[in-house]
Amino acid sequence: MDGCWPVRDVLAYLAGSWRVGRTVRDLTSGDEGRFEGTTVFGPLEEGGLLHHESGTFTWRGVPRPAERTLRFLPGPTPGTADVRFADGRPFHDLDLTTGRHVARHPCAADLYRGEFTVRDADHWRTVWRVGGPAKDLLLTTDYVRGTD
Template identity: 35%
Template sequence: MRLSDFAGTWRLTKRLHDRRAGVEGHFEGKARFTPAATGLAYEETGLLSLAGQRPLAAERRYLWREEAGRIAVDYADGRPFHEFDADDPAPLAEHLCAPDHYAVRYDFAGWPEWEAEWTVTGPRKDYLLRCRYSPSAS
């Protein structure tokens, strides 16, 4: 898998299970990978619906780049977030945001549809987030 394979617009759905708060949530939106100076700028926008609350506009931004056969994902301000082996069909990546621990397993086996499953644990957070990406025409 190459970084350029991600370029374009993706339909994005997320399912959230916050074990600590006992809250379920759902996100519907788009993720766009557009050319940037060092790789691809990632921008996701959509609506986050949490049980019993009004939907909220939500967005995230990252920078994706290739580095020594791996894909590195940085925060929008350039700080490192995580990286994964671009040739592994189900790579695992981790990030320590002390005192919490983030682990993500990507699944590219059904490409061009793909998934990212985040498990976040620690004294402040305890949730599972399943993200599904599928090609979008716009």
């Protein structure tokens, strides 16, 4: 599954339920955590998708409930998305028409660099590298389309 799978419409592709597995590595300390859960992309009244992720994050052997919400709005060109935090602040753009996309998001003095890769109709991956004075992390997330 090394190739990229082009997606004509990112919102149509993402809609529905996905199983999620994420590793979080602190590159400074060597600590590694794991998130297991689901992400549901459901319709928003104003168009686009509401992304709601929930599950369990285990860090240093301690499991905790974890969740986050994002808004995937129609992007500036057909088939793309404008990803925003739950409160409406901009996060990043998303264009998977080639099956691969790189996004950047400055957060205070740290920089988030995300690489999105679509493997096929039911599998995609994100790899976020977070670097700066406050963080040195690598987050790798695999998504597998749910069966509901």
